[in-house]
Amino acid sequence: MTEEKKNNQQQPEKASEVNKEVDERSKLVAHIREKSNKGEIVKYKELYEEPFSYQEESLKEILGEIKNNEEYDDIHILKGTKGYYLYSDQVMKGHYALILAKMEDKDNPGLIAEMVRKDSRTYPRPTDAKTFYGFPFFMSEEDLEDVLEDMKKHPDYQDINEVFASDGSRFLFSSEHMKERRAKLLAEQEAVDRVNFP
Template sequence: MEKDSVIFDDMLKLKETVIFIRKESIKGNLVAKDSIAVIAGIEEGEVEPLLARMLDFPEFIELKRISDSEGNEYIYSGSEMTDRYVEILMGLKNKDMLKLIAETVRYESKKYPRPTRADLFTKKPYSINLEELRELLDSLSEESDYRDLKFTEASNGTRFIYSEQYMTRFYATKLAEWYEVLQYETP
């Protein structure tokens, strides 16, 4: 009977941890592996076996692990948060803002294809203040790793960034004009 109680208690801790991870993912937050001991009410040494046990259950298959540049590990729910969003969060944690901006612009230029509004990076989850963003964008052209990133403007002055690996200047400029001006003028 005592063994059944221990198994039930372990399952309860496992389920509560998974629910917490899913709720945090819905909010757009990653859960640090280091915080799981507190969340589950277990010892530090029990965290890894708990996480490994999650993989034994098909209903928890969407849980994913990722590490930042310093080796800190995080867990999130892949059904509540896209991998692309997690890449953005990891870029923010790694504090390499130029790389994050470049990856975002290249991703949008290739995937959609579309130029990226420069002021996107002032909004969540990026939340870069305007002055810092100006400095970052000014330094883009100085870095050899980012030479493919170019700027264009719509006729209303809105600045866009695109990657010439995936888009021509002509195409990026026409799309910028469409997004900012023409779509609102066309009935």
């Protein structure tokens, strides 16, 4: 077989491989975007199962291609305590994706600390402890009490403190971003003043 014929045979094979890679990439990106649109993150480990069934090396390769392609710059990877997660920032904020990752990891202390620090830093305001009883956390009072007790003993969460409004409502704040006096004042405004003077 001549060299020219060999090259001609190899070209369609290469084109077919490239098309397959593009299809795999597009399929994965579409899946991540669809899940994000539903308010969910993609667990890295689920990509080893049906319908994807990726091998570790091929998954790393595809994710590397996604990362280096501007067309997919909305796709992000989060590192949790028990694994990696993917999401699209077209429809999901990074902070919410991080909360979902901590929930997947069952990292309640990390979840509470993340929420409280963000509220104290961004708004700034203390976080009403009742926040963790509702969606998407659904902690019981007892669970929250246990987690907060554990956090008091852990060096990573020494900035997470609590204050109480005059009606007994509990609020959490981060001393890295807010002084206790301010947290108390804001907690009182939130719990008592808004109820009495809406």
